[in-house]
Amino acid sequence: MFMFTYLPQLAILIFTDGPLAAVSAILLTLSESSTIITILSKNFLVADALIDTFDGVMVAKGQTNVVQGGREIRSGKFGDPMRKLGKVMKGYGEKYSFGGLVRYLMYLPLNLIPVVGTVVFVGLQGRQRGEGVHSRYFQLKGWSGAQKEAWLKEHSGAYTSFGTVATLLELVPIASILFSFTNTVGAALWAADIEGNDTTMTQISSPGAQKKAQSAE
16 A cells, blocks of 8 residues: 555645645555455454454353354353354444445545644544444344444443544554454453443433434334
8 A cells, every 4th residue: 555555645745734744644544554454354354253252252251141142152161262152143243334435535535634634534433433343242232223323322432432542553554453353352341341330231321312212213
C-alpha cells in the first residue's frame, strides 16, 4: 500500500495539512491497509478462528451457559477450554460489512482537515469498530436488533473507547491480524465480566433504554 498510495496521498495532503502532511499520509495509508486486511481476514481467512477464540475465552471464564446459546459444548473433563468447543450452531462473529465499507469511504475526506480531521476520522472508525466487538456475544444471548441498538446507545462511551484502541492497534502492518485476536480476547473478557457482575443482558439496565427497545420492536 505504501508503494502505491502513500506518495499520491502525500501530494494531496501537502495542500491541506502543510508540514503535517507526511504524518497524516502515513496514518491514512495505514488505515487503508488495515481496512483491506480486516475485510479479508475477518470475512474469510480467520473468521472461524475468531469465533473459537471468543467462545473459548468465555468458557475459560466460567460462562459455558452463555456459549451454549450458540454452539455445542463437549462433556467431560478437559483442561483446555478450547477442547470443550463443539459444533457451531450460530456461526457469525464480528465481520466487516458492506455498510461499514461505505461509511469508511465517506469518512476518508475528513483527513483533508489538518490534525482535527484525522482525529475525528479515527474516532468515527473507533465508534464503528466498537459497535461490532460484541457481535458474537449478542448472538449468543439471542438479542434482537432493537435490544442491541439500545444497549450500545446506553454504553456508547465504553464501546467507542474500546473500539478506538482496537482500531489503533490494528493499524500496525502485518501485526494487525494478531491484534484482531487479542482484541477478540479483550472483548470476550469484557463480556465475561458483564456476566460475572450479574448484568445478564437479558434485560437492558436502564428503564429508558428498555422503553426504547420495546417501542422499536
